[in-house]
Amino acid sequence: MWAEKYRPKTLGDIVDQKEIVERLKSFVRSRNVPHCIFAGPPGTGKTTAALCLTRDLFSDAYREHIMELNASDERGIDVVRETVKTFARAKSIGEIPFKVMILDEADNMTSDAQQALRRTMERYTETCRFVLCANYSGKIIEPIQSRCAPFRFSHLPREEHDHFLKQIAEKEQVKLTEEGAEAIFEVCGGDMRRAINTLQASASLSKPVDAKVVFSITGKASPVDVQKMIKTAMGGDFIEARKQLRDMIQKYGVAGSDIIRQMHTEIFRTDIPEPLKIKLAEAVGEIDYRLVEGSDEEVQLSALLAKFVEAGCDAKK
């Protein structure tokens, strides 16, 4: 799959997140890495950056010095006690005296498991450095946060996004039109994994990838969309809107940060009195912050949906 095939291999390959990459490169130069938290929305290169960092550090021997654990598959306290500890305490041979443990989706760990992890991190700092990847750093317990260097990843800007996709399209001999790239950006919003998956699925139809093809693909991949949900809410049917939200999160795995970003865009496109728009924007901002703090996605976003119901009702008056 292209998302894997074109994943950057070294820090030098990463086109975006310049400040982050510079700091990581300096870690490589000094041959020392602190514990890190990589926080940010899906598809912004957190795991990639972690993998590149270890590869640059250990070059060919990187496989022996790295362990990747996925907290949403193995999130219990037992995993931390057994697997993580065993890996962390074993001394490593070679020029660099530590190994790197990448804990992906760390915000899905139970807080008990995080407590256990905190002790492990402290005890075995000499032999193991942790890189925690998370959508929301707020879901990581404070004691761990304070022991880690924070890195905040953000979505790729439009140009970098287009450039990257066009490179892939060229190598795979797929015709990607300007509108096609724009459509992908609109639906995926800079989430590169989704963008590349969308490109590949679109290309599988063996036609030039234009906006129409892209929208038909994303329509199939996730039939409920934010625009429709907002329309439902504005029309006054909160229960149905919440159901659509639930489907998006539970059935199709759309990230809350993506949903809220699209809701923000939609505000200024809807046909309601101007002052209401800025009122809604304020609400979106507040909820966005609550999400970053680590609150429950569905609860927060449905509270926001209620505000849209209210706005829809006020607009009619």
Place this chain on the structure above:
Amino acid sequence: MLYAVWTVKHKPKSLSEIVGNRESIQTFVDWVKSWDQGIPKKRAAFLYGSPGIGKTATVEALANEFRMEFVEKNASDYRTEDAINHFAGLASQYRPLFGGKRIILLDELDGLTGTTDKGGVKAITEVVKTAACPIVLISNSAYDQRFTTLRNYCLLLEFKKPPVGEVMKHLTRICSHEGIQIDESALRFIAQRSEGDVRSAVNDFQMLAQGKKQLKYEDVSWLGYRDRQDSIFNVLRMILYGKTCLSAKRAVDMADVDIDMLFEWIYENVPAHLTDPHDLTRAMNALSIADVYRGRIRSSQDWGLTRYVIDFMTAGVAMARQNTKASGWIPFRFPGRIHSLSISRADRAMQLRIGQKIKRKSHISAFRASKQVLPYLKIIFKSNIEMATGIAKWLDLDREMIEYLGGSEEKAEAIIKQMG
């Protein structure tokens, strides 16, 4: 119409489909018919009885059967002068110029509460006194003090809870419409549990039976679990209809579920019970603040913050009610987030197995892969055999997985052939 509510979808279309209360219904029919001979002594019928036993359904079925022009209003709509004048205007004609004979239903009379609506009952009484067409009033109780005068002008008809056998008859009718086979023991269990409330029996039945072809006693007996948890309904009532902060907060002590579960119950049921958009926004905001505190507890491990979670999820929700009136009987629903039946277990298992394969190759959790990557694979496997072959090889998928992604045996065959 997959998600149609069965209480609406299977509403009785004719009087013969209504279960129980034969005598009252006959008296009611005779009264309506008597209008053809001129205005009777009592110009309104007052139907009263506990919720969900077919009072409104009777009026609707009658209007449908006799092809009458049916005007249905909620009693609480009549509190402004304009609305009352409109009502009086409607009531002054039995045979309007266009359309058939007219019948007016004023539902949920008990929804008129307190002193603010005192005028409402009086205005309705005035209209009834001089009405030129049949007016039907519906309420849970007729013997409320506020209705003393109004009662004098009405034909009083009590509706009683239908016996278990009658409720079963109604459910059986739904079964045959929906093509569901059900054991008699299961049917009896649901009917008995409802204690004569046909509407709640149908709601329960839909929750249990929707999407199934067959229903056995084992499938329904877990409702018994809900019986033991009956107190949760009282707790919810105290919170969603609480008048003071303290009474809403006190509800937590009565609940025998933990705080997180109680939160889910409240979160699920708020929108149906607080329908005014401003009330809804306030209530949802209170829940979201409660949730923010849950997050703060998680990251700081300071359990003392729990008291604020409780404040907002109980008192915060109770105080949100400013415009929504208590109206009729709204069933409480089991938290849908937990009870999510969106995909079958077999589907989920297969998705997770494919997710595991993706995970091995691409630094993403099996869970997330099954949600985010799998939908794209389905498209690719359906539309491009060559690309699918490459991916199937790379991910090391087995036949079953390829068939699942491709959607058919033929597709799977073609892909496997290519793989060699």
